[in-house]
Amino acid sequence: MKQRPSLDLSALPTFGHGPRSPTWWGTLGFMALEGMGFAIAAGAYLYLATLWPNWRLSAPQPNHWPGTIVTLLLIVSLVPNHILHGYAKRCAIGPVRIGMVVMSLLGVAPLVVRWFEFPALNIYWDTNAYGSMLWVLLGLHTTHLITDVGDTIVLTVLMFTRHGYSGRRFGDVGDNVFYWDFVVLTWIPIYLLIYWMPRLG
Amino acid sequence: MSSADLASERDLPPEREASVKGDIAPEHDGPRDTGMDDAGLHRWLTRTWRTPPGIIGALSSVDHKVIARRYLITAFVFLCLGGLNAVAMRIQLSGPQRGLIGPDLYNQLFTMHGVTMMFLFAVPIVQATGIYLVPLMVGTRNIAFPRLNAFSYWIYVSGGIFAWVSFALNMAPDVGWFAYVPLSGPEFAPGKRADVWAQMITYTEVSSLAVAVATIVTVFKQRAPGMSLDRIPLYVWAMLVTSFVVVFAMPAVMITSTFLILDRLVGTHIFNPAEGGDALLFQHLFWFFGHPEVYIIFLPATGMISAIIPVFARRPVFGHLGLVLSLIAVGFLSFGLWVHHMFATGLPKLGASFFTASSMMIAIPNGVQIFCWLATLWDGRPVIRTPLLFVFGFFFIFVIGGLTGVMLASVPLDLQVHDTYFVVAHFHYVLIGGSVFPLLGAAYFWFPKISGRMMSERLGRWHFWLAFIGFNAAFFPMHLVGLWGMPRRVYTYPAELGWGNINLFISAGAVVFFLSFVLFTFNLAHGALKGALAGDNPWDAGTLEWATSSPPPSYNFARIPIVTHGEPLWAEREALPVATGLRVDVRELLISTVAEAHPDIREKSATPSIWPLLAAIAVGGTFVYSIFTPWAVAWGAAPIAITLIGWFWPKGDPEDEE
């Protein structure tokens, strides 16, 4: 088929931030499906909780303190996360490097406290369905936490190499910030379901 | 649309200014396609976009067409295997009290048939068609996230091999494709058979989800300039809606299968009613996925029909907007009717009636689609070629399936026909009529694009009539035998019930139907080797995939086309307006805005890489190992992490760095 050039693209930029970039949409897509996974698991938990009048099934109350500390740490981490986002948008390599180190540390910290959350549930996964659901919800979120912290650390290392000095990498930092928001936001309802919902029954 | 107003709406992004300030490495520039002659452009683009030679090169390919071809062939192989399962079952059922196949093998056979057809054939093949066609139809050079796409294929094929090796080892799931607990649970399914089901589901869903995300982003961000929402071809719309349904439905089945394997492997009690769990929870979770699954298979087929009918009716499709809205409506409604698979479980009557109403409602958008297609055909005598024949077959069969679906939506009526051969007949009418017939039509329609050659029209007609007669002979009598009381999933039945003769008839029909696929295979091979050369646009169709050569070059389009109409090739008969200015020495493609498809960014597309294959091996190994011990997840984390880092770590290509 004959062609008729009628548009010049040569002046277009080679990367973009946020919704302009396909990676951002990809991240959003994965958040949507993982968020759906969280929603389905939470739905299953609520289904069982409404099915049994004495939910918690005579198990002891979970100790909420480790969970509360994790929650606070995660919420606090949102502040540097968004400061980092600003630097990434401005492609400022120095502050971005520092920000990534800070975010790696702020990712590891809740992960350490998370270790103490499992025993604080005061029940094993194979004791009854209530215990199973607590472990499943906590485990599901922990998986996301671990993968995102791992991702953050790898990206931090990458930012300190010669590869870090490129627009594409700053886009990756932006997406990492975006995903961390997701990990923090999904935790809030799960935190309530795990630690506060059993106190109602 | 002229280049001037496109350019004026594009504002310079702040990033550019930052790069001027020297905060980021200055962009290397390379040769552009502007003003380049066709032969030179072809040489440059071929060198940049080709799949590297050699075995490693082939395994590293990220070309969406190469991946899609592999997907299509693999899915077709699984179709044949699933078909052989069906033939074996039909031979066993051809007479009462036949002793050819015992219950142990029979239960594995029908489970493998269902699992193969649903998870290894139907979903992958519709997604594979999308992987091939969507980038071509939206006028881009590769799918978004091409390495993820390659990874999906490897995951899918290893999941399929896993399932079928299990079958060869007498380890195939034998609990039905929806594997209800407690039958599939820890107490009643000894051994690893049910675990194979659970992990194989997780496997294939990972691959479907990744493809869905890639498809959505391709449609959102990689459309050719000017392809605003109202100019997106209906097939692409269908794939877009399907991908959204995948994104929201598949996590449910992954959660279900994960719950099941946790119950079986580490002793959780999620489905154990004695310790606070519930067996019906499994059904709710499964069908929350299971019903949309039907539409995941059906919606792409409607897209194919919307692509085929206008070409042979020689006019744009009637009611374009209505069809798009119907697609979206079906996508939404498909999430609201899962309970109609559970009417026989004794749910509260009022709730059940709500789901009757919602199940009936989904027939309305489907009706809109049917009527719009019919109206498109009313403009005059259409050109009857094999693809259109299969579309006619679709109307004939699918409308029956849809109407029996309305019957199943009625709570009281469903109590008589649920889990009988009536249901078997219904969903084969819906799935084969609604999806396989359009797929076969699509195969004849797009085969010239994929292979560069035409399939035989004469054999095609033979194939159609054989498939059509075989199908109806095999499945129509099943409605009756179901009403006469024959439940599904029985490996035999007593002679006194008088189902012998009709089952023999059904089995004969099934063999004819199977033979039609043998003929199809022959026609495919014959077409690929000896078919007449097709040329770019053998059907004189209007969408962008026909604007490039057949088969398309590795870079799809020498220059990115500009879209001025819903059927761009019909609107621009003299010369296709194209955009210039992309680099030819690196894999550069055009990113456009979501709604209006204004050109926005020249982005690099990923280069070939072996890492997706290695990552798939690591993930697959972890999945297989995890049916034996939960620690597999811990052990598998390291290789998965290593391969993923290897995948994403920049190798110094311009595509990675800029």
Added chain:
Amino acid sequence: MTRVASMALATAGALLLQGCAGWQSALDPKGPAASELAWLIWFFTGLSALVWVLVMIALVVPLMMRSRAQAEPLAIDAGADGRKLRVVMTAVGLTALILVGLTLLSFFANRTLAAIGSDASLTIRVTGHQWWWEVRYEDATPSRILTTANEIHIPAGEPVRLLLTSTDVIHSFWIPSLSGKLDLIPGHMNVLDLKADKPGVYRGQCAEFCGAQHANMGTFIIAEPRAKFDAWWNDQLQPAAAPTADEAKAGEELFLKRPCVMCHRIGGTPAGGTVAPDLTHLASRQTLAAGTLTMSRGNLAAWIADPQGIKPGSHMPVVELSGDELNAVVAYLEGLK
């Protein structure tokens, strides 16, 4: 044309080949619920057939028209499209109307079905097992509670209430000629009310896949006049008749000494197993092994000698018995009227 012919052939062929539908057929109703449902099935089928024929006519119309192949595809007659829009809108409106009608129809049918058992006089607890049915007749007097298996006697013309549950996997209770099906789910109790209009034997079988022997999990509803039913109940409450013939006596001894006693119960003997069907009045039943074999001396012997050949995977083990021993056990069981 071939399309229509093939369809007709398939349908006609199927109808001709059909031998004796009725024993287990939803289209041959013998009770109020099944009658209501059969009517509903025919109504839906008729309406669906009509809709389908209309769609097919609409599909065939363009084939009668003049070819438009040479015309420019984008040259569309706007007036014709406007007319089409009206046709399509009408068709969609009609579709919606039909669907609303059918929804209401099925809602009211559901109410009719729910009203059937409101005055049930008899409550029977049916428990699904892999792969047989435990049947327990509830009664206020404990001594009148009766446990049997696989065959459910009910008084004809009276509604009875079935309480359905399961102790292992999910089964589904379905007697097509009397009523729709309902699942037996561990941890849940479902209530199915049904009524047989006339005395007769109505076959059904498990309709939810439940493992290896799902295919051979039949059940019967035997509707009898009230007097006959009461007599049957009283008979069944009696302990098993003690054997008189020598061979049968030897059979009883073998039964109690060999593995049979581990699972089966026979009233009036020490055999008290509850994990397999109650055999107290085995010989009064019409079939063996949950509707798999008709009751006869030969089938009894075959079933005991090779249960795994007849129902592979069932929980009835192969017990090694000599020919004489087998004959003796069969003679004993045959006497359990």
Added chain:
Amino acid sequence: MRAAVAMLLFPILVLAACQREERDTRPQSALGSGEQPTPVTTLEPGGQRASASDNKAASFEANAFHMSEGKRLFGWFNCSGCHANGGGGMGPALMDEKWIYGSSMESIHATIRDGRPNGMPRFGDKIPDDQIWELAAFVRSLGGNAPSSAAPQRNDDMMVHPSENRLPDAATLGKSP
């Protein structure tokens, strides 16, 4: 090298899977049913007596279906009446490391078939031989002796002990808090 490993691995996988997944329900009399007399004492020259029927023992022990059938029969035949759910009561515990008459399949089979002094009745007449083997395989799995890929899993029932495929792994975790 890699090819050799792969070639070795595959038959092993095949064999393991076939042994684990086979569902043979007819008696395997051809394999012999352990008809040798049962010793009344464990005092044997050279320790334990070699058994003649170990191929049958092995085929039952590695088989998931037979073990799960054994678990079902353990409940059906009310073994729990004396042994509780393996924890022991009137009869000895079956979940611990102690085996009074030896932990081999043959010994357990003999114990069930012929009974033992101090209360274990003989079931030789009452339970067909294959079912005894199934019970023996299950009883062995209670002590964590069966491969976890074939051992029965938890029941859809009240949790009385961790499922057999998590023994003794789960035992080391201690009791639920």
